[in-house]
Amino acid sequence: MEKLIVPSLLSVSDGVLMAERFKKTIQVLTETDPKIKNLFNGLTSVYKRLVKNQKNGGKSLLTGELFQLGKRRNRARIAFRDILHGISVSLIEEPSAKALKLYAIYEKHGATANKPGYKKATAILILLIAEFDLPTNQDLVKELNLLHFYESLKTAHEIFDSVSKQKSDEKAILAADSEPATAILEELISSMTDILAMIQLNNQIDKATYGEIYNQLVTYINEINTTARARKTRKQNSNEPEPKSALA
Numbered sequence: 001m002e003k004l005i006v007p008s009l010l011s012v013s014d015g016v017l018m019a020e021r022f023k024k025t026i027q028v029l030t031e032t033d034p035k036i037k038n039l040f041n042g043l044t045s046v047y048k049r050l051v052k053n054q055k056n057g058g059k060s061l062l063t064g065e066l067f068q069l070g071k072r073r074n075r076a077r078i079a080f081r082d083i084l085h086g087i088s089v090s091l092i093e094e095p096s097a098k099a100l101k102l103y104a105i106y107e108k109h110g111a112t113a114n115k116p117g118y119k120k121a122t123a124i125l126i127l128l129i130a131e132f133d134l135p136t137n138q139d140l141v142k143e144l145n146l147l148h149f150y151e152s153l154k155t156a157h158e159i160f161d162s163v164s165k166q167k168s169d170e171k172a173i174l175a176a177d178s179e180p181a182t183a184i185l186e187e188l189i190s191s192m193t194d195i196l197a198m199i200q201l202n203n204q205i206d207k208a209t210y211g212e213i214y215n216q217l218v219t220y221i222n223e224i225n226t227t228a229r230a231r232k233t234r235k236q237n238s239n240e241p242e243p244k245s246a247l248a
């Protein structure tokens with residue numbers, strides 16, 4: 001039999017699209033052909049696993065929230081830092097000396113950078129908060145009337161950290177419940193190949209029942225192959241990475 005389905009061409013999305021068309025086209029045969037029904041059920045099972053894996057691999061809904069919370073936390077960090085720096089360089093000696101002691105904590109941990117990034121910012125803030133929470137430093141914060149600015153920073157950090165942990169937990173759960181997409185794609189292609197072979201064989205015996213369905217499947221396969229080849233050519237010409245596909 002001519003090799004109509006070419007695994008090396010197909011991305012995960014191609015496989016999902018082809019399976020959807022297979023399912024829709026052959027469903028009518030499941031009412032009268034037990035063998036096709038059995039193959040149809042197998043295809044449906046693998047298709048559902050691949051679609052579920054695609055959803056698991058999608059962007060977390062917490063990503064956008066975490067981005068906004070990171071910006072909010074950074075604003076609080078910069079505000080507290082800059083207020084301390086402003087007081088520390090003032091001409092009023094007593095508050096200047098107190099602020100200088102606190103601002104030195106920022107400098108000590110490299111927290112003067114404006115955009116340290118999520119992981120680095122979190123590591124820095126854990127160290128900062130641990131030091132600022134020491135009784136002697138808390139006394140200085142209160143004496144400078146900056147406690148509300150400091151508490152604002154702590155709260156922003158705690159909220160960010162809580163959502164960050166939720167996202168990590170979500171990622172771990174999804175990873176434990178997912179399978180390699182390319183492995184599932186290979187199963188899907190194998191299932192569709194079996195169905196195509198069965199319908200082609202039946203078509204040779206009973207064209208009235210299987211002919212139109214077989215021709216429709218071939219048309220769908222050729223359309224998807226053509227799109228996949230064009231994409232592959234574009235990717236090769238532009239040296240861009242190709243979507244994951246099953247092995248030939």
